[in-house]
Amino acid sequence: MARLLLGVSGGIAAYKALETTRLAVRHGHAVRVIQTEASIRFVGTASFEAITGAQVLTSEFEPDPLRGSYPGEPLPERSPISHLALVERADVYLIAPASANTIAKLTGGHADNLLTAAALAAPCPVAVAPAMNERMYVHPATQANLEALKARGVTIVPPGEGELASHGEHGVGRLPDPAELLAVTEALLAARRGSWAGLRVLVTAGGTREPIDSVRYMGNRSSGRMGFALASEAAMRGAAVTLVAANTGLAPPPGTRVIEVGTAAELAQACDEEFDVCDVLLMAAAVADFRPASPAHDKLKKEAGVPAPIELEPTEDVLSGLGARKRSDQILVGFAAEHGEGAVSYGLEKLERKHLDVLVVNDISKPGVGFDSDENEVTIVSADGTQRSVPRAGKDLIARAVLDDVERLRAERGTDDRGEGSDGASGAGTRSAARV
Ligand SMILES: Cc1cc2nc3c(=O)[nH]c(=O)nc-3n(C[C@H](O)[C@H](O)[C@H](O)COP(=O)(O)O)c2cc1C
Incomplete structure (x- = not known):
């Protein structure tokens, strides 16, 4: 069982985050969900809350009734600062779907909502799964942003190719299936678990x-x-x-x-x-x-x-x-x-x-x-x-x-010669290496 923090940003593929959550819970993980304001226009919070048994948070100014804890954990005595506590306790932070906008913010180090602020404060491995129209995905800005995140140790889960949401369009930009997203997440957990x-x-x-x-x-x-x-x-x-x-x-x-x-x-x-x-x-x-x-x-x-x-x-x-x-x-x-x-x-x-x-x-x-x-x-x-x-x-x-x-x-001393562990996807880092 691990603590999985799922960040959901605004795009058509947000509906797949629901199934990803359901699968993760079924695999025994304790899941907390952060949604951007835009993502709530695609999928509401109620389904995530029903599946995880925990309040969905959107704003860094919103009090967390669970005080940063994950389902099944005892309630901490004090109310912490949500964007720090949620991600500090997380074993892995998966952002899926990651919109072009959110990816750009992550690259620029913005912290203007709970999802991006938590990413900036993440001491755990972070995985980003882009999902968007092909023209947005292949745009040099998006590609440069993804490269920059990868260079900082963030795992990029590449999008698939196929039918896109916009009528009649076909191309690269589809969010991978929930089972694949969970497999990448679990590969990151296994790499961290095996690091000693x-x-x-x-x-x-x-x-x-x-x-x-x-x-x-x-x-x-x-x-x-x-x-x-x-x-x-x-x-x-x-x-x-x-x-x-x-x-x-x-x-x-x-x-x-x-x-x-x-x-x-x-x-x-x-x-x-x-x-x-x-x-x-x-x-x-x-x-x-x-x-x-x-x-x-x-x-x-x-x-x-x-x-x-x-x-x-x-x-x-x-x-x-x-x-x-x-x-x-x-x-x-x-x-x-x-x-x-x-x-x-x-x-x-x-x-x-x-x-x-x-x-x-x-x-x-x-x-x-x-x-x-x-x-x-x-x-x-x-x-x-x-x-x-x-x-x-x-x-x-x-x-x-x-x-x-x-x-x-x-x-530092060179006594750790066992490498950084495998990632199961591109650009994974160890717990302390990944920086958004
Ligand atoms: C119908 C519709 C579908 C959209 N689909 C996507 C998408 O798949 N990927 C994407 O990056 N942006 C998409 N957008 C644009 C984002 O919703 C927009 O950039 C928003 O500001 C993202 O905010 P967020 O990153 O804070 O979630 C879509 C917008 C609309 C209206």
Whole structure:
């Protein structure tokens, strides 16, 4: 199942977008539809809404009752900006039919309606299916526009030849059949899914617990959701994922191998055993810095009164240990939960000290994000000096942003020699490559 965003512009072939939507839903995809004003004169919103089960949006100023989510997803807590949220969550953005006018706007970088604004903000693969009269299609302006979009990594789905809408005309310009449009869309999804094929990814998640006695422990509030989202996204991209899970109680993401651990020492041992064979380590677990030096074997009895002060000793610094022995072809990603101002500058210092490639810093003084929450708001700092702020979003979207950064670093360093994946049509790009 994928999230498909369908942009429908104004042309006779808009009716085929209905069947494309129906097929996509039947294939199990969650579909949201954006229509241009002109397209509503050809096909109304009601049929799309009935098929997708979600409101069709046209204007960037219109509130989205689903707050940028796709059918079947929980409603986000806050109302986002639609042209950013819809496309940010999308796995692929298909614009079909794409009118000559919309194609020209996309080429010029216009953002004067929801369809074009979303295209400009799309971090996902974008496919454009032109449909128009042959004279419009072969016009040098349209051809130059399509070439420009293709050069930016946009997939152009070539129109077919045959009878055209205008009476008695025959030629090139017909929108491909819905099944073909869906096949191109699914080829783009498969290319994105396979983009980490052959990579071995080690993820740690959750919070360690350090025994005080046989039932009590020192722990932390980490739920494991961030690590699980990372594992899930890496598996979705085709990586072989090992997930070291500390006290999470969460269902393992499909296609991942899970090693359950309890204490910092157990987590350190699991990482020690798995690290050398991994290409990417995502260290999202909250590992205790201290543990009781001499935990009681039995339960401390209440009747015995308040126990003597618990003496603490440091635990293994797992990240520093692995950072010190990291090979140049490995990428090590750390996470830092810091409090208040200075969180990022502290993070930069930690990045260097621990020999990390990427550090994901989240300021846990901000309410509603981080520990025990479905959402997060982070700054991703990389060893190459780049810093990227990811505004408050679900942990699945944060995971995407982190993995995109790892992908960028690997490509920069030349450690990613597996190519860009096949497109199934002309000019497909990877998730981060396509720019409208
Ligand atoms: C009956 C009719 C059919 C049209 N068919 C097409 C078409 O197939 N392709 C196209 O590019 N434009 C077609 N147009 C022109 C577009 O609707 C027009 O350029 C409009 O501004 C497109 O707006 P949009 O790109 O915002 O959807 C047609 C117009 C009319 C009145």
